[in-house]
Amino acid sequence: MDKLLTVEFWQMGGYALYVWGSYGAALLVFVWNLLAPYLKQRELLSRETRDQRS
Amino acid sequence: MTLWTWLKSLTSPPIFFALAQRLGFWFGLISIPLLAYGLIGGLLLAPPDYQQGEGYRIIYIHVPAAWMSLFIYSLMAAAGGIALIWRIKVWECVLTAAAPIGASFTALALVTGMLWGKPMWGTYWVWDARLTSELVLLFLYVGVIVLQQSIADARAAARACALLAIVGFVNVPIVHYSVEWWNTLHQGPSVTKFGKPTMDASMLVPLLVMTLGFMSFFGHVLMRRVQNELLSRGEISRG
Amino acid sequence: MSALKAVFMRELQLAARSRADWAQPVFFYILVSLLFPLGVAPNSTALPLFVPAILWMGALLAALLGLERVFRSDFEDGTLEQLFLAPVPVSFLVLGKLLAAWLVLGLPLALLSPLLGLLLGLSMHAAGVVMLGLLLGTLSLFFLGGFSSALLVGLPRAGVLLPVLVLPLVSPILIFGAGAARAAMSGSSAEAPLYFLAAIAVFCICLIPLATATALRNAFE
Amino acid sequence: MSALKAVFMRELQLAARSRADWAQPVFFYILVSLLFPLGVAPNSTALPLFVPAILWMGALLAALLGLERVFRSDFEDGTLEQLFLAPVPVSFLVLGKLLAAWLVLGLPLALLSPLLGLLLGLSMHAAGVVMLGLLLGTLSLFFLGGFSSALLVGLPRAGVLLPVLVLPLVSPILIFGAGAARAAMSGSSAEAPLYFLAAIAVFCICLIPLATATALRNAFE
Amino acid sequence: MLISVKDLVVARGGRTLLTGICFGLDREQALHVAGSNGSGKTSLLESLCGLRAPEHGSVEGLESADVFHWIGHKNALNPALTVVENLRFWCRVNNASEDRIENALDRLQLRAQQHRACRELSVGQRRRAALARLLAVRRPLWLLDEPLSGLDAGGVDLFIEMLKAHLALGGAAIITSHQNLPPLNGMRRLQL
Amino acid sequence: MLISVKDLVVARGGRTLLTGICFGLDREQALHVAGSNGSGKTSLLESLCGLRAPEHGSVEGLESADVFHWIGHKNALNPALTVVENLRFWCRVNNASEDRIENALDRLQLRAQQHRACRELSVGQRRRAALARLLAVRRPLWLLDEPLSGLDAGGVDLFIEMLKAHLALGGAAIITSHQNLPPLNGMRRLQL
C-alpha cells in the first residue's frame, strides 16, 4: 500500500497521461452505467405511482 | 427454486422482474471485490512489463472492455434469436437493455486502445482491421439503439433490433480473428491461447479477475435495465 | 417458383415504366465519382490511391438511394399484406424482389464502374477487378440494404436512418472490395478478397431473404 | 408569414417525433466520412488531401436521401392539394419546408464537419473553412434536393432529365466548396470561393422555391 | 351567388368527361352531385376548386382561397401527427384561430382519439378528423368528395347535422356521394 | 366448417378491443360484421387472416393460404401497372391460371379501363379492380373489409350478385360494411 504514496506510482513510468486517462475513462463508463438506469427506474416508478393515484 | 419455476421465470415478466431484483443485487455485490482485487492486482501487485514498462497496465481496462464488447453483442444476438423464435418478451427486453451497456464498453475499449496506441505505436489511430472492425462494432450498437428509438411500438422495435443484432453478428468473428487474418499492428492473441498463455501468471490473474468483475458489473446493470424496460412497457404493475 | 418469377418480372416491368427510378442512382454514381476528384487538388498524384475507395463508396451510396424505396410502395398500397397471404414463403418473394432490384439498380452500377475507373486513371486490369468486385459486392449490398430497409418500412424518416443501419453491415464488403482493387493496382493477386466477396454474396443470398421476410412481417404487428 | 411558420414548425415537430431523430444525421455523417478511409490503404498519408471531398460528398448524400420524401408523402396523403388551396403562395410554404429540412438535417452536418475534419487530419483553419463552406453549401444543396424531389412528384417522366437540371447547379457548389477547403489547407485565401458559395445560396433560396412550387403544381394536372 | 359555373367542360387524360356543366349556388343551398364510378365527379370538384384547369368554361366566386373548403378522397392528415396537431396545423396555414378545434373534435366525437397519431386511427376515425377541419376553420362554401366514405351510421347522421347547421348559417355545399342523402331544404341533385 | 373462431381476443396498441368472439361459418353462409368506427372490425379481420397475432383464442380453417381471399381498405394495386397487369400478377403469385381474368373484368365492368394504369382510375374503379381479384382467383372463403366503399349504386348491385353466386357455389364470406346489405340466404349479422 505504501506504493500508493510514491510519486513513481502516479507517474507510471512516464505513461501517466495514458494509464490514468484509461482508468478515468473506465470510471466514467462505470458511473454512467450505474447512474443512468438507477435514475430511469426512479422516474418510472414515480410515474407509475402517479398514474395509479390519478 | 425448482427447475420448472426457474424456466418459467425466464418467460414471465413479473417473475423475471423479481428474479432480476435478486440477481442484480448479487451481481453487484460480487463485482465489488472482483473489481477491487483487479485494480489492486493490476496497478500495484503485477510487475512492470519488460518491454512496455508501466504503460501496459492499460491492459486491465482495455482487454476486459474489448472482450465485453464482443460478449455483449453475442449475447444480444442470442437473446434476439430467442425472442424471435419463441416470442418471449423478457428476452426482447434483455436485448434492448444490453445495447447501451455494450456500446459503452465498446467505446471504452476504443478509447483505452487509442490511449495505449499513442505510446506504443506512436499514433492514436490507424485504419487497420482490428481497430476498424471494433469501430464498426460500435456503429452496430448505435444502429440497434437508434432503430429501437425510432419505432414507436416497443415490441415491434425490439423484434426489429433482434433481427439487426443477428445479422450484424457476423462482425463479431471478424473483430476477433482480424489479427490472424490480416497482418495488423495490433497484438495477436496472447491471453486467449489456452494451454500456454504467453503472459506471466502475476499479470494474468488480475486480468482474469478484472474480466470477471466487468462481467458481474455488466450483470448488475443489465438486470436494472431489464427491469426498467419491463416497467416502461407496462408489463409490471406494482400495486 | 412461378411466384418468385412473377415478383421478379413485375419489378422489371415497373422499372421499365418509371425510368427515373433507376436513372437516379446511376446519375448519382457518375456525379460522385467525377466530382470527387474535383474536390482534390488538380493533378494530384495521390488520386489513383483513392480510386478504388471512390468507386466503392460511390456504388454503396448510390445503392442506398435506390434501396430506400424497395419495399415502401408495396407497403403503402397494400401489396405487401397480400404477399404475406400468398401460398408461397415470403422469403421467396423477397428473393425475387431483391434480385430484380439488384438487376435494375445494382448491375448498372457495377457495369459502369470500369468505365469510371478508366476515366480516373485505373489500369485495364484493375478496372476489371473493380467491376468483378462490384458485381459480387453490390449483390451483397442489395441484400443487406433490402434487409435494412425492411426494418425501416413505414417509418417517416427512413431515408436518413437507412445508412445508419446499412453502412456498418456492409463495411466488411467495402474493405474486401477496395482491398482487391488495391491489390490489382499494385500487381499482386486479387483472388483471395474476391473469393471472400463471393462467399459473402452467397451467404447473403441464402440467408438474408429469411431475415427480411421476418422484418417485413414485424412491420405489420 | 404565419403559414410559413406553421409549415416550418410542423417539419420540426415531425423530426422531433422520435427521440433518436436528432442523432440520425450526425451518425449518418460520421459513418459516411469514416467509411471512406476504409477503402484506402491503411495509414495512407495522402488521406487529408481527400478530406474536403469526403465531407462534401456526405452533405450531398444527406440532401438527396433526406429530402427524397419531403414532397412525396405530402402528395400521397393529400396535404399538398390542401396547401395549394391555402390563402398563401405555395413557394412560401416550400421555403418553410426546405428551411426546416435544412435545419434538421443540414445544419448538424455543417456544425459537425470541422470535428470530423480534425479527426481526419485537417488543420484548425481548414476545418473552419470547411464548416463555413458547408453552412452555405448545404443550404444550396438542400434546396436543390427539394427541387429534385418535387420534380419526381410533379413530373415523374422528367426524372430522367433530373441530372441535366440539377448537375449544372450541384457541380459548382462542390467545386467551390472543396476549392475553398483546399485553399485553406494550402494557406492561401479562401474568401473568393466562399463568396461564390454565398451567392449560390442566395440564388437558391430566392429562386428555387418558385421553381419547386411550379413543379409541384404539375402533380395535379 | 357564392359560386356560378358556366358551360364547364372537364377532361381527363385526353378524354372529355363532362360538357356543358352550368349551375349556380346561393347561400343556404346545397348540390348533391351523383353519378356512376368514373363519371367525373372528383374531376369536376377539382376543377371547381382550381386544382385542375377546366378545358373550357368559367367558374366564378372561388377566386379567393378562403371562401371554400375542399375535402377530397384523401384526408390530408399527416400520419405521424396527432389529430389535434393536424387540425392546428391547418388552422395556422389558413390564418384561422385555433379556438374552434375543441368544438370540432367534440362534434365529431374524436375527443378520445385527439392525442393519438393519425396512423393509429381507424379509417372512419380518420375521415372524421378530416371533416373536423370544416368546423375548425369556418368557410361559406364546402366542396366535399365522398364525405361519407368510411363513416358509420352514427357518423353519417353527424355529418347531416353538420351540413344542416352549415346551411342554416348561410353556407352552401357541393357534395358527391354514392349514398343517398336525406332530402334537405335547399338541396338539389345534379346527375352526371 | 370453413372457419371456426373460438374465444378470440383482439387488441391494438395495448387496448383490448374485442373479447370472446366466437363463431363458425359453413359453406353457403355469410357473416356481416357491423360496428361503429373504431370498434375493431378491421383488426378482427386482420387477426382472422393471420396478418395480426390475436392476443388470445384460436382461428381454425385458415391455416392454408389458398383457402381464403383478403381484401382490406387498401386495394393492393400497383399504381404504375394496368388493371390487367395487376390481376395477372396476383394470379401468378397465387399459382392460379389467368383464364378467369377476362371474365372477372367483364363482370365488374372494367373492360374499358383494363389497359389503363391504376393511378389513372377513379376511386370506385380501383375498388372494382380490387374486387376483380375475387373472381380471377377462386377461393372458398372471402374476408372483405368495406368492399362497398367507393362503389356506385350499380357497383353495389354487382357486388351483391357476385356474393350470391359465390355463396350458391358453396363459398362463404365475412364482410364488414357500414351500409346495410340486403338480406340473403345464409347471411348472419355480428354486431361488435
Ligand code: HEM
Ligand atoms: C483503438 C485501438 C485499439 C482497439 C480498437 C483495440 C481493440 C481490441 C479488441 C476488440 C480486443 C479483443 C479481441 C478479441 O478478444 O478477439 C483487443 C484485445 C487486446 N488488445 Fe487491443 N485494441 C486497440 C489498441 C491496442 C493497443 C495499442 C494494444 C497494445 C499495444 C492492445 C493490446 C491488446 C491486447 C494485449 C489484447 C488481448 C489479446 C488477446 O489475448 O486476445 N490493443 N483489443
Ligand SMILES: Nc1ncnc2c1ncn2[C@@H]1O[C@H](COP(=O)(O)OP(=O)(O)OP(=O)(O)O)[C@@H](O)[C@H]1O
Ligand atoms: N396502428 C394502430 N395502433 C394503435 N391503435 C390502433 C391502430 N390502428 C387502429 N387502432 C385503433 O384500434 C381500434 C380499431 O381499429 P379498426 O381499424 O379495427 O376499426 P374499424 O372497426 O375497422 O373502424 P372503421 O369502421 O373506422 O374502419 C380503433 O379505435 C383505432 O383507433
Ligand SMILES: Nc1ncnc2c1ncn2[C@@H]1O[C@H](COP(=O)(O)OP(=O)(O)OP(=O)(O)O)[C@@H](O)[C@H]1O
Ligand atoms: N390521372 C388520370 N389520368 C387519366 N384519366 C384519369 C385520371 N384519373 C381519373 N381518370 C379518369 O377520369 C374519369 C373520371 O374520374 P373521377 O375520379 O373524376 O371519377 P369519379 O366520378 O370521381 O368516380 P368515383 O365515383 O369512382 O370516385 C374516370 O373514367 C377515370 O378513369
Ligand SMILES: [Mg+2]
Ligand atoms: Mg371520385
Ligand SMILES: [Mg+2]
Ligand atoms: Mg376498418
